[in-house]
Amino acid sequence: MNSLILTTATRLIVAILLLFSVFMLLRGHNEPGGGFIGGLIGATGFVLYAIACGTVEARAALRARPQQIAAAGLGVAALAGLSSGLLGDPLFTGEWLTIGASENSKGLALSTVLLFDIGVYLVVMGGILTLVFALEEEI
């Protein structure tokens, strides 16, 4: 689609969408959001980009092939699930590491749960983009 307005606007909107998707991913544990939603928003950003500038540019912007992103996400999620097994807990138990925790605050809470959610994010984004790009190139 060769629309100057759309192309120009898209460049701005895509950046915001991607940032927003990461924001949704990270806040997901306590507020509405999470890996599924974040992944969908991220995918929407690239879909929009593909509509405005074509799939060739969208693929270049993505750098990795979407199938690889989906596969990597599955790997990350599996790693997060299996890591608890290495620590002696049942598989897919959430393991937490809180840095700088105090009486009032949990500090910086890192967890395998977050890693798992990142895996979900990547799978959803990669899966949808695989589909959309292929469909756009096909038709």
Next chain:
Amino acid sequence: MADHSEHPASFWTVASLVPTLVAAVLFALFTGFLPAIAAGESLRYAWAWVPALGVELSFLIDGLSLTFALLISGIGVGVMLFSGSYLAGHPQHGRFSVYLVSFMLAMLGLVLSDNLLALFVFWELTSITSFLLIGFSHGSAASRRAALQALLVTGGGGLAMLAGFLLIGMTAGTFELSALRGMGDVLRDSPLYIPILVLVLCGAFTKSAQFPFHFWLPNAMAAPTPVSAFLHSATMVKGGVYLLARMHPNLAGTDTWLWTLMIFGAVTTVFASVVALRQTDLKQTLAYTTLMALGALVLFLAAPGGYGITAAATFLVVHSLYKAALFLMIGCVDHATGTRDARRLGGLVRKMPVTALAGGLAALSMAGVPPFLGFVGKELLYKGGLESPGAVIVVTAIFAASALMFAVAGVVALRPFWGPDGKMPLLDRPIREAPLPMLAGPLVLGALGLYFGLNAHALQVNVVDPIVGAVLGDPGLAKDLHLWAGVNAALGLSILTFATGIAIYLFQDRLRDLIVAAEARLVNFDALWDGLLAAVAAAARAVTDRIQPGVASGYLMSVFTTVALVIGAAIAIRGLDIGTVALSGVNGVHLIVFGLTIAGTLLAVITNSRIAAITGLGVTGTGCALIFIMFGAPDVAITQILVEMLVVVLFSVAALRLPTLPQRLPFFHRRAHAVVSLALGGIVAVVVVAVTSVPLDLRLTDFFAANSYPEAHGRNIVNVILVDFRAFDTFGEISVVAIAALSAYALLRQRKTKGSS
């Protein structure tokens, strides 16, 4: 397969040495068990495997399994050595070695398993590795067909056997062979005895290629020679025999067992010995004599009592030794001359003296000439036959088999080496002796036939007595192995056998013509098999055409009609209490959203424009998202909105290529669609109302609400459930997402390549 010497390559490669080493180490390991087993012990090793189902990975080493394990690993050493040289330089030698070692390990697992379910798994693994090995030359259509045929026949039999095992487990309450051994009466008296027997025999007979399932074995000779020697003569096809011997304490002892095994065994024996003589390809000749030997083994497992089992145990060893040696010997001949045609080979002894020696040793054992082990075995077969019920059948079958084996021994070993010079194909290299690694196996195996003949006591103590002990429960029931047992009926039969065998050998060409003429009038099982496969494929196509027309609205109609009918019928039969519907909480905002949702749906239904329809559906979806927001499910709402957006994008991309909607669908279709839609919608609405009229069970909600933050450090219950409490489910879901995307991608790419070509 005979063209590898064109690229002379080193034997000293990983693909050649590792398999040999693995087999040798295993053989040495199993040899270490011999003293304990010869002393009458049986050893069991077990690890928990699927504790929830009571399945253990348990291994039993007793006389029966150890003999098989020694044969598998010992012959394995010879075969691995042989194939290391035979396939040296073949571009796929490494792959071949992996297959062959995998097969050996699976086969060892099969014979050593104490658990029936583990045995089944290994059983199917041998079928699969056999499939890979038969189809090794996958460029040839004949190989591929033979591989598939073997897989389907033995795999199908394996499934029947699994059903039989499950019935055994149900009846006896255990899958452990060591526990089942003492429970024969429980199984024999059970009303399920006949089904169990039939199912287990299906497995054993397909694996051991008993008539009428025999046809896959000769076709399997499409495999490279070491495979034929290893799988299809010495080990895998003996799997069925092993199973019968294993099941002997549990299932044998009834008339049904006796006569079923006897008839199938006898028919296979006689049929195979006649057809063996008809073959001109020496590998095919040996394949049919393998069938014959398998028939004889089944025949002797039929009979109760010590003689039958003693004879079967001895013949098992005899046959494995000479048959593997002969196959490997023919591999050497084929390798050197480029042909396996009995009519073209002759006078090779001057050029290949060591091969001739190996072949001669094995053939003398096969012919049953004293002092070879084959003679001991044949005497036992006759004695066992004379004592067995139905002696006439057994002795006749054994007589026919032995006489023909005598003749076949001459065909495969006498004529090629000592016969008149043949008209062998002209090769660009001189005919010369096979390399040492190829000769080692047949030489040692052939020599063992002589050694055990002279020293039958060694075989008696280490193999026959323990097997009889394992099968009948008392090694004392074993009969003695003698090279010279005095003048008796069996000796007389032996002499008669030799005379007949010599006569058959002398007239072999004329007999061959007679059999070829007769065979043309018999049923051709291979053709029947092809017909069966074609019928299955045609039926599958007919069913697929019927239920998968490829029209989305057709699928939706059948799914929705089914759901409506099933739920509707349930409501009609059971009744449904929908309680009272309270409308007190409904306000104006709700009404507007509901109205929008319904309006969107109506637009989608009525319009003839795809764009309008998708817009209508978008309105419906957004309405649903609003409803989620109003009733406190923001996560679901966000997802819903995003999915709606993506659907619009995907659809607008696809819409460019879709045909325009027909202005008017056929009246009948439209009306049918309306009826089904309204019915399903009505039913779902009624069910939802009924479900919400009973108080909600909030235990789960309460649990998650109470534990989400303390346990999982998250306040968003939905997300905590997704990534923590139910993370494993989520992992399954994202796997589905990834697989679905990849499948769709593959389908779209396929369309592209098809379109461009």
